[in-house]
Amino acid sequence: MNFITQEDILKLGLAMVLGGLIGAEREYRSKSAGLRTTILICVGSALFTIVSSRFRDDRIAANIVNGIGFLGAGIIFRQETSIKGLTTAATIWSVAAIGMAIGSGFYGLAVAGFAVIGATLLVLPGVAARIARVNQARQYRIxxxxxxxxxxxxxxxFQECGLRPQRQVQQRVGNEITGRWRVNGPEEAHERCIQRLLNDPELKEFEF
Structure with a gap:
C-alpha cells in the first residue's frame, strides 16, 4: 500500500497546473486567495482523494467539502454596505472540486470543470460590468x-435623475437630519445625481 505510481504523479501535476492557472487569475486581480493558495487547495484535495481511494474510505474525501467550507468562510467579510469575498470563497470551493475529480481519475471532468470556472472568472466580469452600467445599487447618506x-x-x-430610491434609516439630532437610501438605477443617472448633490449648498455631509 505504501507506494506511488506514475498516475499519482500525473494527478498531482495536473492538479498543480489547473489550480495554478485559476490562482493566477485571482492573483492578477489581487484577491486574497491567489496562486499559492489555489495550488495547495487543488493538490491537497487531489491527494486526500487518492488516499481515500487507497484506504477505501470515502469519509476522507467527503470531509474535504467540510474543510473547504470553513476555509471559504474565513475569506468572506461584511463591509458597511456590502459583503466581500463571496466569489473568492466560491472559487476555492470549485478548485477543491477540480482536485477531487483529478484524484478520482476523472480527468475529462476536471478539465471541463476548469474550463467552465475559468470562463466564469474571465468572461463574466465584463458581462456583470455591463449589467451594472444599466442598473446598479448604491447606498447614499445625506x-x-x-x-x-x-x-x-x-x-x-433621485427620481428626477432617473433613480429609484428606497428610504432606510432616518435620524434627527438637534437641527440636523440624516437620511440613508438604497438607490437603484443606471450608472449615468447615479453620476448625474451625485454631481447635483455635490453642488447643493444645503448639504453638510454626503456619502455614496
Whole structure:
C-alpha cells in the first residue's frame, strides 16, 4: 500500500497546473486567495482523494467539502454596505472540486470543470460590468439641516435623475437630519445625481 505510481504523479501535476492557472487569475486581480493558495487547495484535495481511494474510505474525501467550507468562510467579510469575498470563497470551493475529480481519475471532468470556472472568472466580469452600467445599487447618506419635507426633497432629486430610491434609516439630532437610501438605477443617472448633490449648498455631509 505504501507506494506511488506514475498516475499519482500525473494527478498531482495536473492538479498543480489547473489550480495554478485559476490562482493566477485571482492573483492578477489581487484577491486574497491567489496562486499559492489555489495550488495547495487543488493538490491537497487531489491527494486526500487518492488516499481515500487507497484506504477505501470515502469519509476522507467527503470531509474535504467540510474543510473547504470553513476555509471559504474565513475569506468572506461584511463591509458597511456590502459583503466581500463571496466569489473568492466560491472559487476555492470549485478548485477543491477540480482536485477531487483529478484524484478520482476523472480527468475529462476536471478539465471541463476548469474550463467552465475559468470562463466564469474571465468572461463574466465584463458581462456583470455591463449589467451594472444599466442598473446598479448604491447606498447614499445625506446630512442636512432639518426642515419640513427635507428628505422628501432629496427623494424627488433621485427620481428626477432617473433613480429609484428606497428610504432606510432616518435620524434627527438637534437641527440636523440624516437620511440613508438604497438607490437603484443606471450608472449615468447615479453620476448625474451625485454631481447635483455635490453642488447643493444645503448639504453638510454626503456619502455614496
Amino acid at each position: 446630512v442636512t439641516a432639518f426642515r419640513h419635507q427635507t428628505l422628501d426633497h432629496y427623494e424627488a432629486v
